[in-house]
Amino acid sequence: TQARQQRPEQHPIQVIAHRGASDDAPEHTLAAYRKAIEDGADALECDVRLTADGHLVCVHDRRVNRTSNGRGAVSALELNALAALDFGSWKDRDETESPDWDPVPGELTSVLTLERLLELLVETRAGGRPLQLAIETKHPTRWAGQVEERLLHLLKRFELDAPPPAGSPSPVRVMSFSARSLHRVRDAVPHLPTVYLMQFVSPRLRDGRLPAGARIAGPGMRIVRSHPGYIERLHRAGHRAHVWTVNEPEDVELCVRLGVEAIITNRPKQVLAQLGRS
Numbered sequence: 001t002q003a004r005q006q007r008p009e010q011h012p013i014q015v016i017a018h019r020g021a022s023d024d025a026p027e028h029t030l031a032a033y034r035k036a037i038e039d040g041a042d043a044l045e046c047d048v049r050l051t052a053d054g055h056l057v058c059v060h061d062r063r064v065n066r067t068s069n070g071r072g073a074v075s076a077l078e079l080n081a082l083a084a085l086d087f088g089s090w091k092d093r094d095e096t097e098s099p100d101w102d103p104v105p106g107e108l109t110s111v112l113t114l115e116r117l118l119e120l121l122v123e124t125r126a127g128g129r130p131l132q133l134a135i136e137t138k139h140p141t142r143w144a145g146q147v148e149e150r151l152l153h154l155l156k157r158f159e160l161d162a163p164p165p166a167g168s169p170s171p172v173r174v175m176s177f178s179a180r181s182l183h184r185v186r187d188a189v190p191h192l193p194t195v196y197l198m199q200f201v202s203p204r205l206r207d208g209r210l211p212a213g214a215r216i217a218g219p220g221m222r223i224v225r226s227h228p229g230y231i232e233r234l235h236r237a238g239h240r241a242h243v244w245t246v247n248e249p250e251d252v253e254l255c256v257r258l259g260v261e262a263i264i265t266n267r268p269k270q271v272l273a274q275l276g277r278s
């Protein structure tokens with residue numbers, strides 16, 4: 001199609017597992033990420049927050065109430081307290097075809113640190129699979145740069161901040177709804193890809209431009225459904241589109257038709273099957 005021809009790069013659509021294979025296993029746990037890798041996802045998505053003692057953990061909500069047996073804000077809890085919680089039992093195992101996580105708390109369903117997830121990424125890549133990770137900074141404004149500082153420190157420790165060899169994609173990218181957060185990342189490591197997430201398109205960005213510091217656009221599926229022409233505008237402006245959260249077959253179909261570069265989904269297995277890649 002016309003839109004497809006305008007894609008800046010002609011690679012197959014990347015399938016990114018949102019919070020891991022989070023339809024099948026409890027989100028942001030090792031169980032969900034291992035399942036996503038087993039399902040064949042090209043990349044993993046995670047949200048990161050700072051604990052009271054300065055560790056980055058993969059938790060979506062401000063509080064742990066929904067996804068664990070504990071209560072309270074991540075920012076008010078130390079890692080030791082979070083490590084004592086069970087992040088798996090809230091998820092109904094009966095809904096899952098063959099649950100591979102144990103209802104007894106253990107590593108598969110305890111709080112996942114970004115450090116542990118980076119280890120999994122590095123191990124998987126060392127095994128020859130070019131897995132990538134998209135890390136979303138949550139509430140970076142509140143922490144005035146500490147989230148990005150800690151994140152970049154970890155990337156350096158795992159040697160994931162070096163420029164990739166020519167022609168290869170970066171193993172890691174940073175996503176945020178905060179342009180300021182992306183700016184901080186780009187200032188510190190200019191070659192690291194940055195994705196500007198959008199729930200709606202602000203009037204000054206309707207022509208496909210992105211805020212300074214952002215390289216890739218991350219529009220929500222709602223934007224894509226209601227303004228399909230926006231993807232073409234992004235492409236004309238030279239930006240790639242990574243769309244979230246694409247779970248329904250008709251949404252996958254629309255994304256394919258519009259030529260988006262990546263689909264972020266809770267159901268990597270089903271999406272890969274629909275794309276004829278399973």
Ligand code: G3P
Binds near residue numbers: 018047060136244264
């Ligand atoms: O991948 C982007 C998407 O995760 C943003 O929304 O609320 O799921 O973090 P949210």
Ligand code: CA
Binds near residue numbers: 045046047136
């Ligand atoms: Ca997210």
